[in-house]
Amino acid sequence: MGEKTQNMGSRCLHRIGFGNDVHRLASGRKLILGGVRIPFEKGSVGHSDGDALAHAVCDAILGAATLGDIGQHFPDSSPQWHNVSSLLFLHHTRELLDRAGYRIANVDSTISLERPRLAPYIPRMRKKLAKALGIHADQISVKAKTGEGVDAVGENAAVRADAVVLIEPLAFKKSSGNRRI
Numbered sequence: 001m002g003e004k005t006q007n008m009g010s011r012c013l014h015r016i017g018f019g020n021d022v023h024r025l026a027s028g029r030k031l032i033l034g035g036v037r038i039p040f041e042k043g044s045v046g047h048s049d050g051d052a053l054a055h056a057v058c059d060a061i062l063g064a065a066t067l068g069d070i071g072q073h074f075p076d077s078s079p080q081w082h083n084v085s086s087l088l089f090l091h092h093t094r095e096l097l098d099r100a101g102y103r104i105a106n107v108d109s110t111i112s113l114e115r116p117r118l119a120p121y122i123p124r125m126r127k128k129l130a131k132a133l134g135i136h137a138d139q140i141s142v143k144a145k146t147g148e149g150v151d152a153v154g155e156n157a158a159v160r161a162d163a164v165v166l167i168e169p170l171a172f173k174k175s176s177g178n179r180r181i
């Protein structure tokens with residue numbers, strides 16, 4: 001167990017993180033959510049592939065481990081991250097988490113998008129996100145809702161994603177119950 005884990009773990013074994021993200025929608029752009037390309041007349045405007053769900057999950061993980069935020073690790077100004085798949089961000093974030101001595105217990109997320117209906121794509125999103133994060137699909141939940149016709153989401157001008165993640169120390173054993181290790 002690394003020094004960082006001991007410092008963090010001395011207070012609490014599990015840590016929670018929250019992330020959210022909004023991207024404008026425009027014609028001529030691809031709509032990619034959770035690593036899945038969704039056929040639609042509009043797509044996300046962004047420096048990378050504009051995957052709001054992947055970005056929200058990234059920020060939640062970084063937040064849980066107090067590792068800063070997505071803008072610090074994958075700056076807009078860097079050509080390295082121009083037009084790349086945001087699944088790479090997740091893969092890299094998982095490596096940072098690993099180095100900090102933590103792993104993901106579970107992720108819950110919600111995408112807010114007026115159209116199209118996302119339900120048919122959710123199983124693939126969960127698989128792609130899980131693979132990028134090195135976890136099982138049953139550790140990641142993706143939900144979808146509309147904006148009820150209100151605000152930028154409701155007007156189909158933006159896509160929003162919110163995510164929470166629970167992390168636990170790598171050395172944490174489920175069989176040890178709530179005892180500290």
Ligand SMILES: [Zn+2]
Pocket residue numbers: 021022023046050051052055
């Ligand atoms: Zn984003």
